[in-house]
Amino acid sequence: MTVAWLRGLLLRRPLRIWGTALGVALTVAFLASLGAFITTGAASMTRRASASVAVDWQVLLAQGAVASLVEQAVRAATPVKIVLPIGYADVRAFSAQGGGTVQTTGAGKVLGVPDGYFQAFPAEVRALVGSLNGALLSQQTAANLHVRIGDVVNVARSGLPAMPVTIGGIVDLPAADSLFQAVGAPKGIAPQAPPDNVLLLPAVQWEALFAPQRQARPDTVREQLHVKLAAKLPGDPGQAYLQVTHAANNVEVRAAGSAAVGDNLGASLNGAREDALYARTLFLFLGLPGALLAAALTMSVAAASAGQRRQEQALLRLRGAPPLVAARLALAEALLVGLLGVLLGSGLALLAAATLLNSRVTGLWVLIAGLAGLLLAGVSTLLPTLGMTSVSAARRNVGRGTVPLWQRLYLDVLLLVLAGLMYWRTAASGYQLVLAPEGVSQASVQYEAFLAPLALWLGAGLVATRLLGRLLSTGPLLRALRPVGPLALVVAAALSRQRGLLARGALLVSLSVAFAVSTAVFNATYNDQARTDAYLTNGSDVNVSGVTAAPVGARLKQLAALPNVQASDALIHRFAYVGGDLQDIFGVDAAHVAQVTRLSNSYFSQMSAQQAMAKLQSRPDALFVSQETVNDYQLRLGDPVRLRLQRASDHTYHVVPFTFVGVVREFPTAPKDSFLITNASYLAAQTGNPAREVVLLQTAGDVSVLAARARSLVADLPGAQVSDLATVRARVASSLTAVNVAGLAQLELGFAVLLLATATGLVLALGLAERRKQFTVLSALGAQPGQLGLFLKAEAWIVAGVGSFFGAIIGVAVSGALVKILQGVFDPPPDILVLPWLYLTVLSLAVLIATTLAVVTARRASGQHVSEVLRST
Structure with missing residues (x-):
């Protein structure tokens, strides 16, 4: 009997079985893939740390x-x-x-x-x-x-x-x-x-x-x-x-x-140990919400078929099946869904780990994810049938019900307050997310910091659901639908009656969109900052550096004339004595240096990069110094600074006056410790040596090709060195980047698209399939296809359109919180969030396609013969 029952479910209820199994599969695949990311990423960090010494x-x-x-x-x-x-x-x-x-x-x-x-x-x-x-x-x-x-x-x-x-x-x-x-x-x-x-x-x-x-x-x-x-x-x-x-x-x-x-x-x-903990926090901040979302999707898909399950339970009891038989059949369905989901999810995880993460999934993580998938399948499938021990209990209709408990308790407001408090504690107060003190054998992650983005994500989603419930009251909804014609009142009444189900569907869509948007914005911002970090070290796409005795600046015109060179500039790099401390000093052309490199606002204290360059241009002897030098010599803005520089005429050090105009934290090509920034023209005039030791080249083509051409051009200059951005980025990136954050990003974003498409399409399809008897009866009473389409489109617009709108707003807010809290991942900290417009366009198309398919499927289902539909439901 059990085998026949399962065969019947696969043939007669394929959307229910495969829909729930798909949710389980996404959960299993997500957990197993992220487990592979953590395991192989840690080993990669260890290898990179060892090789860097x-x-x-x-x-x-x-x-x-x-x-x-x-x-x-x-x-x-x-x-x-x-x-x-x-x-x-x-x-x-x-x-x-x-x-x-x-x-x-x-x-x-x-x-x-x-x-x-x-x-x-x-x-x-x-x-x-x-x-x-x-x-x-x-x-x-x-x-x-x-x-x-x-x-x-x-x-x-x-x-x-x-x-x-x-x-x-x-x-x-x-x-x-x-x-x-x-x-x-x-x-x-x-x-x-x-x-x-x-x-x-x-x-x-x-x-x-x-x-x-x-x-x-x-x-x-x-x-x-x-x-x-x-x-x-x-x-x-x-x-x-x-x-x-x-x-x-x-x-x-x-x-x-x-x-x-x-x-x-x-x-x-020890540094890699800290980065490994950051990788674990990335798993929490970026991965765990996706797993929770996949589990919520599975529960929603199963809940959409709760009516069918109750009817099936009632039919079994009506035909004399004892409670144990009904429970056994329900358990068999849960096992079937779980096994299908675990097998499909494990295959997806193996594929994702091999193609995106360049790693393998360990047996331990497959076991953990598989057990989680079976538990999820059991809870989602068996929960709707609990308490259905009699025919009357299984056949009773569920009315509109009361206001949900979370709304009465204002859980959404409490979550937003919690998010604000935790954000203030972790971000605004200089809180350290990862603690790995030198010399201490144990390192730790302050996991409570995860509450801020998680509470913001959930709280904002629930607030959006509350607002949507207000919108779905007949008055506001009727005004919104008035332009559609004479059926506005009927459509508004139908949607208002289903507002609980619609609000749940829109909540799932909004959380899915928020997850996708926040992940995409975080990854885009991280990639942009990783490129900025490479610019900080290399200066530009191609860096040509030499020594003062044979400066590469003498070849600036030839280097600038190379194919695909968009911009070029030369810097002076010398050494100056600040008291008894010998420091690097860089002479720059403040009017043009920003054309060949990236100047982040975080490089300067209490001013933007543009303001800093304007200060250099405002006076020839302007000097930016490091904070350490300011502290050591108790400097104040406007103070005169007397440096000792080597003069070309006699090769001895002479005192040169400068004026302190600001603090510089970092600068392209400069070392991490103390250094000085001034005007190249003033530095050349005071030393009697206009030689420029560094040339920066910006290109629209392949940086490695340009680097090879530049290398051949300066091969005869003693001490000339050429480096390109791609090579430097691979060398200077933190060991966190060695975990293959790019692969993690593709994994996250790929799953986000799948989750969103499933949330919009599958939830809509299942919800509409549950109500196809209503649509079929309307069709039998003479409703035209266009009129039926109006019902379907209105419901799809509520779930997909409104849910996506709220989700986009929530996603941007959550990504801002993530970037602020995970400051340790960024060097230097970003000035603004980066929006990946191409991915967001793909995301919008996925929502549109999934919604369209769900509506088309429902319209076809509503065209079935009346007796067939009534018999099947």
Whole structure:
């Protein structure tokens, strides 16, 4: 009997079975896909964090420690690939003679590098001019001394005579912050700035120079072991962080005070641990509402067929079926719907994970999503039949009922108040969503912050439902439908009688639209800010940078003439002393720099980017400085600032006056720490050197093609480097981006379209199918097709049109709250929300097509023979 019953349901009630199964499938697919996103995303973060570290560990040897014994302790604590010793020596100064003058720097450091070091740790040093053989001078020191390949630099050792060194190359130190970190410093101490002047020597030459200094001044010479680990790390960044830090602690215990570990890998994993928690919050903020919406859709689809189920229960009881048989058949239907939904949803999840997320769904998440799908199928299918233990109970008609409980309790207002309070707490008060303190083994997410957008989403949807209920009272509705003709009164009365069902359908549509719009706007804003972040590092689509001795600005006209170049500009990049602190200083053309790069308002304090450029143009000596410099030197707006800049005529530093006009937080191509921004013309005039070291190119074509052409054009310039936006974006993006946020966006937006199309089409189709007896009777009484179409179109307009209108407004509001609360995802914070018009157009078309199909299906169903319809219902 059970098999025959299920076969009959599939043949006679296909829309009910497959509609509910589709809702279950969407729920299962959504949960399983998001589970794949979290699992594979965490592993991707761990791999990216490990690859971003130049040296995993820097083990500082104590005075008198034996390097071989410390190396044994390292190898005993954890598997390692490479262990190489490197020497550090403090020197009083570097000096060089050229052009009849002697240039002298301040204190610096000299590193002794063993053979094979640059191959073992390639991210530590980047060659600019010359090779990586012999004595290598940092770019900043070379600029200070004005030396070239083959020049002689004198190294002023501590307590010993100066020794000459012939320069074989000029290099950049991309990981200088970690290379010169204070290993063993207490946690919480501000990191020390890397030295301004650095020289790298082969280990043999370094030992010959500084072995006497080690004897005379042992406090100025130190040795480190640079380590590359071989241990396999767990996929979760948090677990990997614990494993690495515990191993580092084990080394220090084994060394018994003779060594301290600078755990660069642990620090990188600590940041990835924070990003992994942000990924989890993205699951909550963007994914969980979709899963809840899919579950609500399933419940609505099942509720639309509640009348059919009650009639079937009554018919079974009337023909003598005991309550247990009726319950068994209802349970069989729930299992059928659940199994169909789980199978279909698992297939969709596997497809989505492989195509959109480039990952795989784990068995655990398939099990979790499958159990959730079966539970949802059981609740949605069995709930309408509970309490139907007698024929009279199953056959009784459900009247208009009273005002819903949530309206009497003003739940919608309470939710909006809760949303406002939580938003104020999480966004307006500088609240941290993710807490991952350095040195603390456990990190946490403040999940209560999720209440703000969730309460706003639900509360605004319920407010829209309340307003729609007021609209569906006969008076307002009659005035709205008056233009349709003489049937306005009849249509208004029919819609008013069904206002509860229509309001529920419109609520589902509005929540679906709000989910789709908020997800789309958030993802569009995130992608735009990720591009802005890449512009912040690269400056423009293509960045051509060089050194002052061979500036790429001399090729500006040739670079600007390359195919597909829309705009071009050149910047000055020099170094200036602010007191005793050497900082980067950039000279820009304030009138044209915005044409080749993005200037965000968040780059400047208490003014927009446009106002900042206007201030630069208003006076030649205008100077923007970092907040750290303002605090250190207690500067106020309008204060004179005296910088020391190197003059081209004598290659010595001279005092140049500037005027402090504002605070700059970030600027394209500038470093993350302290830097200065001024007018290029003033900087060139005061230094006597108009050379421009950076050229920015904006293109409408392929950035990689333009970068290749620019690279060939400046290949003969020593130290010239070319980078493009796409490469830089992949390199500088946060580890959160490594989770494939683009794939997550496609997954979210694709499911949003499916949910919205299903919510509008399926709910309308099922609701109209439930009332097809009314339409068929009207047709039998002589109603014309156009008159029947008016009923159908009016109902569709209420559910789809009004629901979409309210949903769009709610979606924009929720997306604004999401962007504000998830500020940690954005660097820099966005100025405005970005609206993805193409996706919103596709969304509108999906609603229109689904609504049209539902109306056409209902009109065809209303044309069936009267006896057939009455018999089937």
